[in-house]
Amino acid sequence: MSLHPPDLSPQNMADGQRAREEQELSMAPPALEVDGISLAFRERRSSLPVLQDVALTVKRGEFVSLIGPSGSGKSTLFHIIGGLLKPQRGRIRMHGQDVTGERGHISYMPQQPALFPWRTTLDNVLLGQENAPRNHTAAHSQYASERERREEALQWLEQVGLGPFAKAYPHTLSGGMQQRVAFLRALLSPQELMLLDEPFSALDALTRADMQQWLLRMWEKNRRSVLFITHSIEEALLLSDRIYVLSARPATVMHVVDVPFPRPRREEITLDSRFSEWKRTMTDWMRQEKYKLDGGMEEHAESVRKNPTDNGADQYE
Numbered sequence: 001m002s003l004h005p006p007d008l009s010p011q012n013m014a015d016g017q018r019a020r021e022e023q024e025l026s027m028a029p030p031a032l033e034v035d036g037i038s039l040a041f042r043e044r045r046s047s048l049p050v051l052q053d054v055a056l057t058v059k060r061g062e063f064v065s066l067i068g069p070s071g072s073g074k075s076t077l078f079h080i081i082g083g084l085l086k087p088q089r090g091r092i093r094m095h096g097q098d099v100t101g102e103r104g105h106i107s108y109m110p111q112q113p114a115l116f117p118w119r120t121t122l123d124n125v126l127l128g129q130e131n132a133p134r135n136h137t138a139a140h141s142q143y144a145s146e147r148e149r150r151e152e153a154l155q156w157l158e159q160v161g162l163g164p165f166a167k168a169y170p171h172t173l174s175g176g177m178q179q180r181v182a183f184l185r186a187l188l189s190p191q192e193l194m195l196l197d198e199p200f201s202a203l204d205a206l207t208r209a210d211m212q213q214w215l216l217r218m219w220e221k222n223r224r225s226v227l228f229i230t231h232s233i234e235e236a237l238l239l240s241d242r243i244y245v246l247s248a249r250p251a252t253v254m255h256v257v258d259v260p261f262p263r264p265r266r267e268e269i270t271l272d273s274r275f276s277e278w279k280r281t282m283t284d285w286m287r288q289e290k291y292k293l294d295g296g297m298e299e300h301a302e303s304v305r306k307n308p309t310d311n312g313a314d315q316y317e
């Protein structure tokens, strides 16, 4: 029996609340389970195997990155998760539910911000909620009324420094500002899982570094479940809890890196010697895979040269 009275200080209560939340999160089914996914694009007489038995997990509130050589199948996997493509084998589960081949369960941020030029910044942010399937909208009961949605979106725009641009049109915003709008649109969509497909690839180096820091802070505040595609090893190490490294096509998960750096993280961790070591190791992995892929492409080109009639429309199941 304890001889001490329970510690009811605000700090201790907050720690207890946080521990309870973390325990609940760890017991919840994962936000995303990619289970043994295989897909080959079938052309008339040939087949291009792209994904082979790919498995990965994003637990609730985790930031997970997917990295792999160009052409290894990352976007294809996103299309499968988003229900745009059906795999030949394997299942996609979200929050414990089988959603293979179903659309509408994710919020998505593409490489280009894809804002509607005729809608204001605010209306572009609201688009994710307007387009959400009904079941997700109903589950998100705080978005009860149009007015509340607008107010919440405006508060977010203020928070990210875009308040004065709420009524501006996209062409008046810089590339970085447009990406913030696209991120808010995904963040305020009611679907819990966010897929971010190389969101910073079109930005200049300085804006990209700023946006990484911005995303890091936004994510640390909100802790949404994120699957992030990037070509940048440094970006993946800076942002992620875990990184899945894909092999050359047909892609399998070659390595899983549990990123060892504590949070909250800031740019300074890139100066840490362990950071440089991980970067070097992963660069070697990627380089080896790139060489394999380049060799494979030459073989594929050779087979096309031998079968010049094989240039029909792509088909996939």
Ligand SMILES: Nc1ncnc2c1ncn2[C@@H]1O[C@H](COP(=O)(O)OP(=O)(O)OP(=O)(O)O)[C@@H](O)[C@H]1O
Binding pocket: 041, 048, 050, 068, 069, 070, 071, 072, 073, 074, 075, 076, 077, 249, 314, 315
């Ligand atoms: N609809 C399609 N029909 C036939 N082949 C396709 C189709 N979409 C993609 N591919 C091929 O599948 C392979 C994987 O493409 P994917 O875009 O998924 O790779 P990626 O890893 O996202 O590439 P990157 O990093 O360059 O964006 C590539 O060889 C590509 O040419």
